[in-house]
Amino acid sequence: xxxxxxxxxxxxxxxxxxxxxxxxxxxxxxxxxxxxxxxxxxxxxxxxxxxxxxxxxxxxxxxxxxxxxxxxxxxxxxxxxxxxxxxxxxxxxxxxxxxxxxxxxxxxxxxxxxxxxxxxxxxxxxxxxxxxxxxx
Amino acid sequence: xxxxxxxxxxxxxxxxxxxxxxxxxxxxxxxxxxxxxxxxxxxxxxxxxxxxxxxxxxxxxxxxxxxxxxxxxxxxxxxxxxxxxxxxxxxxxxxxxxxxxxxxxxxxxxxxxxxxxxxxxxxxxxxxxxxxxxxx
DNA sequence: ACTGGTCACTCTCCTTTGGTAAGTACGAAC
DNA sequence: GTTCGTACTTACCAAAGGAGAGTGACCAGT
Numbered sequence: 001x002x003x004x005x006x007x008x009x010x011x012x013x014x015x016x017x018x019x020x021x022x023x024x025x026x027x028x029x030x031x032x033x034x035x036x037x038x039x040x041x042x043x044x045x046x047x048x049x050x051x052x053x054x055x056x057x058x059x060x061x062x063x064x065x066x067x068x069x070x071x072x073x074x075x076x077x078x079x080x081x082x083x084x085x086x087x088x089x090x091x092x093x094x095x096x097x098x099x100x101x102x103x104x105x106x107x108x109x110x111x112x113x114x115x116x117x118x119x120x121x122x123x124x125x126x127x128x129x130x131x132x133x134x135x136x
Numbered sequence: 137x138x139x140x141x142x143x144x145x146x147x148x149x150x151x152x153x154x155x156x157x158x159x160x161x162x163x164x165x166x167x168x169x170x171x172x173x174x175x176x177x178x179x180x181x182x183x184x185x186x187x188x189x190x191x192x193x194x195x196x197x198x199x200x201x202x203x204x205x206x207x208x209x210x211x212x213x214x215x216x217x218x219x220x221x222x223x224x225x226x227x228x229x230x231x232x233x234x235x236x237x238x239x240x241x242x243x244x245x246x247x248x249x250x251x252x253x254x255x256x257x258x259x260x261x262x263x264x265x266x267x268x269x270x271x272x
Numbered sequence: 273a274c275t276g277g278t279c280a281c282t283c284t285c286c287t288t289t290g291g292t293a294a295g296t297a298c299g300a301a302c
Numbered sequence: 303g304t305t306c307g308t309a310c311t312t313a314c315c316a317a318a319g320g321a322g323a324g325t326g327a328c329c330a331g332t
Binding site (some may be wrong): 172188189190199202205221225226227228229 | 311
Binding site (some may be wrong): 052053065068069074085089090091092093132 | 277
């Protein structure tokens with residue numbers, strides 16, 4: 001068992017993960033999957049199925065190669081995507097979601113859609129806030 | 137109209153927000169709402185309805201006062217939560233979700249649940265990855 | 273043999289963000 | 303008048319992120 005064993009969970013090994021607890025792996029994971037580039041990488045792989053490095057770099061306009069590599073490695077390590085190297089010339093590397101990664105599509109799509117659907121409300125709210133606080 | 141007007145969207149002013157586009161406000165918003173502390177603050181306010189500063193600081197174990205204040209201000213400005221000051225002594229400040237903030241509960245809850253439900257799979261995947269790459 | 277091109281990184285430098293801890297403002301209670 | 307509680311600010315430093323040049327493997331052309 002890998003569960004972080006503390007006093008209160010000794011008799012309850014299955015339900016001990018709490019993102020609100022400091023240092024809990026589930027908090028770190030939540031942070032990872034909600035991070036800027038991870039959301040977009042997973043979203044893109046969810047829509048296109050299989051992608052190459054350069055393709056992703058173009059779709060996620062503005063990502064640096066360093067961050068793209070870093071994000072892809074982390075997601076691969078977490079078992080969310082599969083990285084396949086074809087030793088052709090020039091080299092070809094393909095990325096695709098694993099079954100585990102697929103299970104994240106729904107939640108992430110919901111979040112992405114929310115940001116598109118409500119961005120105008122948010123921009124309005126910001127304007128009002130700035131007027132309110134700017135006057136004083 | 138606040139929409140960022142570029143060539144391809146001149147005849148389509150309503151559906152122009154794209155989180156995959158560099159500098160699009162919806163990308164920034166997605167980044168905000170998916171950020172570490174914002175997720176937890178919104179989650180906590182979703183569960184408890186109304187919270188005070190100190191209460192939030194305790195529930196979100198590990199957050200610094202600086203980051204909590206900063207996160208709360210940003211969320212208030214974005215119209216996701218309401219901040220009410222009661223000029224008693226000692227001062228009392230209450231935070232609660234706005235109707236707009238309520239609409240985020242679903243998506244964020246899904247994400248949080250995912251991280252709890254799949255953290256073990258991810259930890260397994262990491263172990264395997266480290267073995268694979270550590271050997272070479 | 274040598275130049276140039278492609279792809280997927282990798283490295284370095286510098287800016288921005290985040291964390292730690294101490295300080296501030298206000299009235300109330302002792 | 304000193305201490306307490308509450309909700310912040312501020313100063314400082316370490317860690318993460320972004321910009322851009324460099325690397326290595328391979329091959330096509332000259």
